[in-house]
Amino acid sequence: MYRKISAAVATAIAVATSGSALATPRPWQLGMQEPVTSVAQGIYDLHNVLLVICVLIASFVLGLLLYIMVRFKASANPVPSKTTHNTFLEIVWTAVPILILVLIAIPSFKLLAHQAYAPKIDLTIKATGYQWYWGYEYPDDGISFDATMVQAEDLKDKSLRLMDTDNHLVIPAGKNIRLITTAADVIHAWAVFPFGVNINATPGRINEVWFRVDKTGTYYGHCNKICGANHAFMPIAVDVLSEKDYAAWLVEAKKKFAKVEETQAVKLAALAPAAR
């Protein structure tokens, strides 16, 4: 029933905007981006059901108002009634909303538990927010790199303005990823909506979320917590690769990114005696 309602709403939105949801925002989009994780699917379904409930309640109130406005206007009903109490009605409009809320709460708590408790983790990645770019670290593979926004004039695909970064975060498809976030200066937030992920990156704190993307492709996200002037210009781009491609990328990345770290370390070691 629950999934059926959600599916019906999704179809209705797709018809209304002539096209199904995509995992990137589209012009004149009405609904959410296409979910590509189980958590995002849960959010998508729950929202669709809530949307139906909201529209029904708002239409009910609007309908009542319109009916009353016509039926009880002064010319149609010159003598007002003196009724000021109706215990039965008052109990009904207290009890029915409580029932509706309980009905909403059941799937909502399920979704919350699904979000909060991660399954067995295959890969851990650390994201650090800086003013104004993201730093990524694969602690188990010893690689780290920064991802800075690509300026509009340097883009090949102009539709990716304010969305693409020079280095993408790369993850394997079909694996449970744990993302831990923190920040170096002010609070940022790592938000990729097709993943159903939106988590603050707070200095001095470590936050953690999990996700598993089965569909390969490139997904985009944003910094979602105001972090100063260039808040709008520190996007997130994530490549989801098949396991084989990921392994190949990892070999490349270990050469490309680990080297930078090494030279940095060597440089620092070289500087140390001089500083003394």
Place this chain on the structure above:
Amino acid sequence: MANNPAHTADHGHDHGHEPYGWRRWAYSTNHKDIGTMYLIFAVVAGLIGFYMSFMMRMELMYPGEQVFKNPHEFNVFVTAHGVIMIFFMVMPALIGGFGNWFVPLMIGAPDMAFPRMNNISFWLLVPAFLLLVGSAFVEGPPGGIGFGGGWTFYPPLSDVIGHPGPAMDMVIFALHLAGASSLLGAVNFITTIFNMRAPGMTMHKMPLFVWSILVTVFLLLLSLPVLAGCITMLLTDRNFGTVFYKVTGGGDPILFQHLFWFFGHPEVYILILPAFGIVSQVVSTFSNKPVFGYLGMAYAMVAIGGVGFVVWAHHMYTIGMNFEGRAYFMAATMVIAVPTGIKIFSWIATMWGGSIQYRVPMLWAIGFIFVFTVGGVTGVVLANVGVNVALHDTYYVVAHFHYTMSLGAVFGMFCGFYYWIGKMSGRPYPEGLAKLHFWLTFFGINLVFFPQHFLGLAGMPRRYQDYPDAFSGWNFVSSLGIIVTAVGVLVFLLILYKIFSSKEQAAVNPWGAGATTLEWTLPSPPNFHSYEQLPRIK
């Protein structure tokens, strides 16, 4: 002291003399004059705040840089718009303005309990506003002016690492003064309502507007000291080396968020409850029927106020809270929908069976009921932690709280304005122009905020000066909406001019038998001393 001749001679000297000229206003201890000053202040601040939102929408009308030379300037406008509209427009208008004017009149009190404190409450607000506006002209972040971290002032962005300049300190002082002003006002209202009701005016006979102000000022009294402490710690972190919110010294930026929202969530009810009160009076008056379920209505407000204190962390679902915390705050938040539903349905039941006149205040009241329902149901959506993660800090949230505030609270304000302007000024408002004002505002402001739901669902974050091109369609529509709304604002200014240049005399009670509260027994405008003899309520 009875044998002091000078004192006896002095006594009685003041009777029959009304202050005039600038002294009447600057030294005012009269609740009606102070209320008028609050309303004028709110109109001025509201115009400035509206100008800021207009510029923001012009910036966002098309992708790319439009109006602001740099993104920080845009952030300063976002921040100042929020602070001005909350602390210097809605609160002064609803509590300081209508509250001061009509609470004493409605309960049959000669004035507020502490008239001189009432004066300082108002006059603290003026330097507060000047400090806030002034902060936009001094250094904030390195190389920029003003504070651009949002009205929530989260450190470390509001700390020296993000904004080392004095702009943030000025904002903190502005809030200290505005907070002191509201606290003194709250004490004044509580004392007045508890002790100065006319004979026979029991608590359960008080008009719902008085109830709404009573609940509001209790929320102010309990929440504002927390804000004061919260921002004072930020001030000492910034200037005196404390580390309350500094991780490097063992502090925690999340502590700020908890303290801020412990104030911040009651604050949003502070903004909306007086509007609930006004709408209750107006719906009853123009339906020509007493309020349906009076006690339920009054105690629903008390319940909203009470529950409002235990839901604050639903603004912080993405801070990395544990499962239990999120589950509790979600459950508590959903509870608020119940008393709010009682209010909506009781207003509808008040209209049911009534004999409804469509005068301008009633249009705003019906508009309020509808837009507040829309803002309410999106609130239920946002209460769900799971879904909230996908909508937190997106335009969906912006749409939600503007439906309750920019449409809700503002509709309540205009509702009160048209309801009482004849009483306050002694001159009726022009009905045709006022209807035009309503329809322009209703259409325009819905056009601004409804499309923002779509932007939020699609994932557009708030407080962005520029956005990916895919979001441009609905942003354009939203910006068209504010142009329509701006025409509405111009019509409102014209209405103000018409009212104050009119020679017509407003009737004692222009609304007929439905208007049963005490202010409609007094002349328009009421005498300088409203009640020569206290009214008796049967």
